[in-house]
Amino acid sequence: MRIDIITVLPEILENPLNYSILRRAQDKGLAEIYIHNLRDFSEDKHKKVDDYSFGKGAGMVMAIQPIEKAINFLCSQREYDEIIFTTPDGKLFDQKEANLLSLKKNIIILCGHYKGIDQRIRETLITKEISIGDYVLTGGELAAAVIADSIVRLIPGVLSDETSALTDSFQDHLLSPPIYTRPSEYKGMKVPDVLLSGNEKLVDDWNHEQAVERTKKLRPDLYRKYLDED
Numbered sequence: 593m594r595i596d597i598i599t600v601l602p603e604i605l606e607n608p609l610n611y612s613i614l615r616r617a618q619d620k621g622l623a624e625i626y627i628h629n630l631r632d633f634s635e636d637k638h639k640k641v642d643d644y645s646f647g648k649g650a651g652m653v654m655a656i657q658p659i660e661k662a663i664n665f666l667c668s669q670r671e672y673d674e675i676i677f678t679t680p681d682g683k684l685f686d687q688k689e690a691n692l693l694s695l696k697k698n699i700i701i702l703c704g705h706y707k708g709i710d711q712r713i714r715e716t717l718i719t720k721e722i723s724i725g726d727y728v729l730t731g732g733e734l735a736a737a738v739i740a741d742s743i744v745r746l747i748p749g750v751l752s753d754e755t756s757a758l759t760d761s762f763q764d765h766l767l768s769p770p771i772y773t774r775p776s777e778y779k780g781m782k783v784p785d786v787l788l789s790g791n792e793k794l795v796d797d798w799n800h801e802q803a804v805e806r807t808k809k810l811r812p813d814l815y816r817k818y819l820d821e822d
Contacts (some may be wrong), residue, residue, distance in 0.1 A: 593747060597736050598662050600641055601704040602627045602731040614741055617750045625740060633661040642706050648791060651707035659702065659713050666700055674720045675700045678732030679708060682721030685739060685763035694746035701739060704733035765818040769802035800811040
């Protein structure tokens with residue numbers, strides 16, 4: 593998988609994309625992640641990438657020219673499955689979307705900034721708009737890092753235990769069950785006996801029951817989705 597990220601603030605992304613799982617994926621040759629400074633594509637003599645908005649809107653808007661040039665340059669090199677724009681008013685990102693994106697070969701992520709991008713770019717070049725939550729960030733760089741991390745870890749061979757990602761929270765609209773590690777008893781607090789039984793069926797049944805109960809209690813919205821698909 594190749595991910596090209598277009599940003600006004602490349603410095604924000606340099607560390608998050610070069611550690612832990614994302615670094616491992618790149619070292620193994622399973623993922624390529626490239627950061628592109630939008631200012632490098634600006635034809636303005638001062639390398640400006642924003643301008644005032646028409647109408648009465650406050651704040652600056654990302655300009656058409658550098659964005660179009662950056663996307664066209666990348667698309668001239670290869671075919672992209674998705675051109676994603678990170679924006680607070682995009683579709684809420686979830687595990688299902690991460691699963692789908694992990695199957696793609698080439699992705700562009702355009703990081704939103706200022707008040708957003710010129711609507712004409714959204715209508716002509718962007719194929720998917722994504723939000724990571726109902727709140728506003730200074731820019732879309734952190735959202736891009738979240739999206740990249742969540743999809744790269746699903747690529748076969750990235751995680752040491754490939755089944756680990758399949759049992760994460762949200763994969764089946766359920767939260768994960770409680771988890772424990774050694775020692776089996778600590779200061780009077782004991783691990784549930786069923787987890788020490790060695791009976792895989794009992795353990796699986798317990799894990800599922802606990803996942804359902806936790807989801808029902810903590811995330812009733814997810815629980816409703818679970819019931820709808822069950």
